[in-house]
């Protein structure tokens with residue numbers, strides 16, 4: 001409640017940011033292959049990149065083992081979250097989500113008149129799938145499952161989520177947002193793409209914005225049944241908003257395993273340093289499976305974020321169960337060191 005969006009937060013930023021740790025970006029990307037593809041693409045960028053949309057779609061669907069018509073691309077996944085909210089909630093109803101979770105989709109649904117049903121997380125700050133299932137009623141139009149969850153950086157058990165999708169999707173569309181799945185040790189074992197493959201009423205969203213390092217380039221997609229994608233596509237034309245350089249870069253770097261493994265390794269090293277810093281200062285944290293982490297604060301959240309910002313460190317604060325928390329994105333080691341120095345001054 002009252003949470004600023006990343007864009008609003010960025011606009012308010014009055015000082016030079018030395019450690020950019022507020023938007024869960026990957027400072028180790030984009031990859032060299034992606035950057036080279038952008039340079040190579042410039043000469044032909046007077047052309048609309050129609051054909052290359054299909055090339056990227058084919059690359060992704062063949063990797064995932066899906067039919068060619070089971071993907072919809074977009075300039076980042078955000079426009080697809082919004083289009084899904086509009087399609088599912090245009091006649092009202094409600095959206096069931098965890099709380100706290102990534103609020104973009106349910107907020108869009110609220111704006112067009114739907115109700116947002118918030119289901120508290122478990123004691124381990126994970127999505128409470130049983131309670132979410134119970135919260136589904138005759139008015140529910142969509143269940144939004146953010147796994148791993150933003151802002152808590154926790155993931156639910158894949159088998160449990162698979163069983164949940166199978167049961168719940170018989171009643172209502174289940175939207176699984178896998179923006180951070182690439183940070184898990186075995187994304188293919190954790191994804192719900194299998195539910196889409198089995199013909200279930202499940203939509204899986206992915207983005208290049210996180211481990212691929214494309215937040216500023218803008219490429220994302222959803223995978224679902226072709227008839228569902230056709231309905232969602234009525235509410236967005238955003239696949240044509242993907243620029244040729246972004247598209248070529250995505251094609252060049254999709255499943256570039258050495259790059260992904262290296263970015264993950266650097267993220268884990270920075271995360272270990274963060275954990276060490278927090279422990280030294282007597283702070284707890286929620287163990288994170290992603291490129292961000294949450295820890296409870298010992299002072300007012302807004303004051304903490306303002307004080308850190310004065311020191312050039314951009315972070316986000318959250319209220320969870322009436323308590324102040326900080327969400328910190330995992331940056332480069334030099335950024336984490338800047339964070340640690342400022343944090344030690346304050347704590």
Ligand code: PLP
Nearest residue numbers: 076077078102150179207209220
């Ligand atoms: N889903 C989740 C869980 C996110 O955290 C974000 C961005 O932070 C997005 C979706 C949207 O990302 P994008 O539009 O860059 O693909």
